[in-house]
Amino acid sequence: MNEKFLPLLATIAVFVAIFVIGGLLYNNFMSTQVLGDILADNAFIITAAFGTTFVILSGGIDLSIGSMIGFVGVVIANLDLAGWHPLLAAALMLGFGFLFGALQGLIIDICDIQPFIVTLAGLFLLRGACFMINLDSVPIQNGFVGWFSGLGIPLPGGGVLRSSAIVMLLALAGGIVIAHFTRFGANVYAIGGDRTSATLMGVPVRRTTVGIYALGGFYSALGGVIYAFYTSSGYPLAGSGAELTAIASVVLGGTMLTGGVGMVAGTLFGGMILGLIATIIIFNGTLNGAWIMIVSGVLLFVFIVLQRSLVGSLRMRGAA
Amino acid sequence: MAQDAPQGRRFESPRASFDASGPKKPGDGDEVGGTCLEQTIVTARIEMLGVSKAFPGVRALDGVDFRVEAGEVHALMGENGAGKSTLIKIMTGAVQGDAGEIRLDGQTVRIGSTGDAQALGIGTVYQEVNLVPTMSVTKNMTLLRQPKRFGLIDWREARRRARQRLERLNIASQIDVERPLGSYSVAVQQLVAIARALEDDTRVLVLDEPTASLDANETALLFGIVRDLKARGIAIVFITHFIDQVYAIADRISVLRNGRRVGSAPTSELPPLQLIPMMLGRELETTERRAASESSAIHGEPILVAEGVGRRRVMAPFDLTLRPGEVVGLSGLLGSGRTEVAKLVFGAIKRDSGKLTIAGAEVKSASPARSLHLGVAYCPEDRKAEGLFAELSVRENIILGLQTKRGWLRRLSFDAQQALAEAMIEALGIATPDADKPVGQLSGGNQQKVVLARALTSDPRILILDEPTRGIDVGAHAEIVALIRKLCAEGLALLVASSELDELVAVSDRIAVLRDRRKVGEIEERAIDRQTIIDTIAGART
Numbered sequence: 061m062n063e064k065f066l067p068l069l070a071t072i073a074v075f076v077a078i079f080v081i082g083g084l085l086y087n088n089f090m091s092t093q094v095l096g097d098i099l100a101d102n103a104f105i106i107t108a109a110f111g112t113t114f115v116i117l118s119g120g121i122d123l124s125i126g127s128m129i130g131f132v133g134v135v136i137a138n139l140d141l142a143g144w145h146p147l148l149a150a151a152l153m154l155g156f157g158f159l160f161g162a163l164q165g166l167i168i169d170i171c172d173i174q175p176f177i178v179t180l181a182g183l184f185l186l187r188g189a190c191f192m193i194n195l196d197s198v199p200i201q202n203g204f205v206g207w208f209s210g211l212g213i214p215l216p217g218g219g220v221l222r223s224s225a226i227v228m229l230l231a232l233a234g235g236i237v238i239a240h241f242t243r244f245g246a247n248v249y250a251i252g253g254d255r256t257s258a259t260l261m262g263v264p265v266r267r268t269t270v271g272i273y274a275l276g277g278f279y280s281a282l283g284g285v286i287y288a289f290y291t292s293s294g295y296p297l298a299g300s301g302a303e304l305t306a307i308a309s310v311v312l313g314g315t316m317l318t319g320g321v322g323m324v325a326g327t328l329f330g331g332m333i334l335g336l337i338a339t340i341i342i343f344n345g346t347l348n349g350a351w352i353m354i355v356s357g358v359l360l361f362v363f364i365v366l367q368r369s370l371v372g373s374l375r376m377r378g379a380a
Numbered sequence: 381m382a383q384d385a386p387q388g389r390r391f392e393s394p395r396a397s398f399d400a401s402g403p404k405k406p407g408d409g410d411e412v413g414g415t416c417l418e419q420t421i422v423t424a425r426i427e428m429l430g431v432s433k434a435f436p437g438v439r440a441l442d443g444v445d446f447r448v449e450a451g452e453v454h455a456l457m458g459e460n461g462a463g464k465s466t467l468i469k470i471m472t473g474a475v476q477g478d479a480g481e482i483r484l485d486g487q488t489v490r491i492g493s494t495g496d497a498q499a500l501g502i503g504t505v506y507q508e509v510n511l512v513p514t515m516s517v518t519k520n521m522t523l524l525r526q527p528k529r530f531g532l533i534d535w536r537e538a539r540r541r542a543r544q545r546l547e548r549l550n551i552a553s554q555i556d557v558e559r560p561l562g563s564y565s566v567a568v569q570q571l572v573a574i575a576r577a578l579e580d581d582t583r584v585l586v587l588d589e590p591t592a593s594l595d596a597n598e599t600a601l602l603f604g605i606v607r608d609l610k611a612r613g614i615a616i617v618f619i620t621h622f623i624d625q626v627y628a629i630a631d632r633i634s635v636l637r638n639g640r641r642v643g644s645a646p647t648s649e650l651p652p653l654q655l656i657p658m659m660l661g662r663e664l665e666t667t668e669r670r671a672a673s674e675s676s677a678i679h680g681e682p683i684l685v686a687e688g689v690g691r692r693r694v695m696a697p698f699d700l701t702l703r704p705g706e707v708v709g710l711s712g713l714l715g716s717g718r719t720e721v722a723k724l725v726f727g728a729i730k731r732d733s734g735k736l737t738i739a740g741a742e743v744k745s746a747s748p749a750r751s752l753h754l755g756v757a758y759c760p761e762d763r764k765a766e767g768l769f770a771e772l773s774v775r776e777n778i779i780l781g782l783q784t785k786r787g788w789l790r791r792l793s794f795d796a797q798q799a800l801a802e803a804m805i806e807a808l809g810i811a812t813p814d815a816d817k818p819v820g821q822l823s824g825g826n827q828q829k830v831v832l833a834r835a836l837t838s839d840p841r842i843l844i845l846d847e848p849t850r851g852i853d854v855g856a857h858a859e860i861v862a863l864i865r866k867l868c869a870e871g872l873a874l875l876v877a878s879s880e881l882d883e884l885v886a887v888s889d890r891i892a893v894l895r896d897r898r899k900v901g902e903i904e905e906r907a908i909d910r911q912t913i914i915d916t917i918a919g920a921r922t
Binding site: 260263 | 474494498509510511512513516519533560
């Protein structure tokens, strides 16, 4: 058994454990119906988190995700008003997300500024742009959106794998291929593991950095498209704080914030864990919603401590 | 010293005869083996002619000629700032020279990037293992050249290639290529780095301090592989600070100093006694020994006693004593362990053996904070990285050490800080318009004085100075030396690590001599002079 799968297995084990706990607490909890709902409800944020996984793997951070989700929704809704087909608008926004991310990556690398600040600027910029366009929620009228969000593959046991979840799983497949089966992906791991070494080994750091943030922008725009189609609207406040949830999903998924270690597949389960916790607490009905954040916080904390010790044991052996 | 003459002549000749002899086919160097008689007529594997490089304010290389034969291990020696790393960087494409020519097997080549160098068959293994510890061995070995199948990376084939590369060094059986590189010892990581750098067509392999963090067994393993590569006709450039290793493995030695090549000779013709003066050079000014009367302040019991203090892989156990009013010098080549001794005594490096007694009390677990409380102050070698906060003012920098000693609860009032800073500026003659100027804006000499001032505000009994005059001008140099003498006349015990022999000769009452991370001798006051230190470093006297 390869030790690189350990964090992923830990994440899956936690996911299963929480699912079982939910099943013990409530009847009907352990069903494909609940699973399908969690997948569909969290698809937008998990999709965006796939992009964040690349950014964090490279040792960076992307805070512009939530604003991108909101901005994409608002623009699609307004283009819908102008008579655009939603798919065309979505394609436009995916391109925009890619370019916006690339621009952030370019600034980060050329000016050698911390990604935190650059993407924080991106966060303000895009959120501000949302409010410039609209102050209120704008419904998307085109019948395609309603038809699309109604699509789904029935699961055994009465659940449905909704279209948003399907798009998310396709995005996951793409992410896995990019991360593990392309040179770009290998370069991301190299830069995150040891930037100096990667440079000396000849990794094209600038091109890769631009690519990483472009990918991050693309995935968050895709998250925005999913959200807009799922809710059939564009709302300027949509996705507020989503960047932090995405980062939490990535970390719970076993990716190290220091970069170089982690897997895209882990992020799916990390995001699902957060979704499960929310669902369990909502199922209870009497518990305050604040408990969602408290439990998520505790879990995140435990995970980071676990990771720290895991990496500690890895580094100790090689240290001089 | 007459070191320049004979080697210089030997080296000028190949250039003159080079064109007459005509370029030979690549690959025929294998028969040469590096015998020095033939080398004036054969084509070198790699030859650098008149290479110069200037960085802003520094002339790093000045018309350096350097040639390495096929199947030769060529040691490149020199102290800090000699130009070794610049020369290597030019050879490996990391830096472009301002002037000069590089010939590989007789062909003039342009090495514009590290990629160019790799394509030409010049492999490099850097001092620190320059691989990614979090990635698997396979990923490290195949990065940027992964085999592809249907446009995607074929990991099965990648693993096979990684094993194949390791097999060239006969180490494939010891390494699981799936595991993260960081889970292996530094020695194995180093071997993986070499395996990565080696291609089928590698002609030149540069090993930049590959043994810096290896122990004796690991070094032996590495040398076995180096000999193997040598037998295959690869030209090996070997950079190290360990004199013994040079004599163990190198066929030839070239010495750089201040950006010029000062000599080059077969190892057998260049014993350490000649090599070391070549590396150290000689300052023009003659230094006077401190008058014996000045050192009469030495009295009483030792204030610091180190018995068998050391740390594995860092510094072999050593003994050292220090009395009030005494200056003990630490001498040795770059990398010999000067800084390590200073840091072990101060507690900045934790010792794993031995006993350290300061002022009669045994120090069980040494740490910088503990040492400060015991009255030990340390001025580090690298002012910018370890000694000063460039953005903070002169006053804040001076106060820092004292604040550490007092603890953060008992904060000094602003007036007290100001008074103290001004007293220090006055006492040490720090040239600054006022105490609030950021330290980063002062000259090197004045920055060093601020470091000293900070150490002195805590009123130490023992002061450790690591390279107190590095990078400062001649005038400031003299002032620092005068200051050291004055401090010790006041009864302070000083431990001074320095790469400049003349400086140590000028200030020391005793000199501990280090070589290859080991204390090899101690020179008493009467015997201190340049030659004795060189002899001791070279191992001619102990």
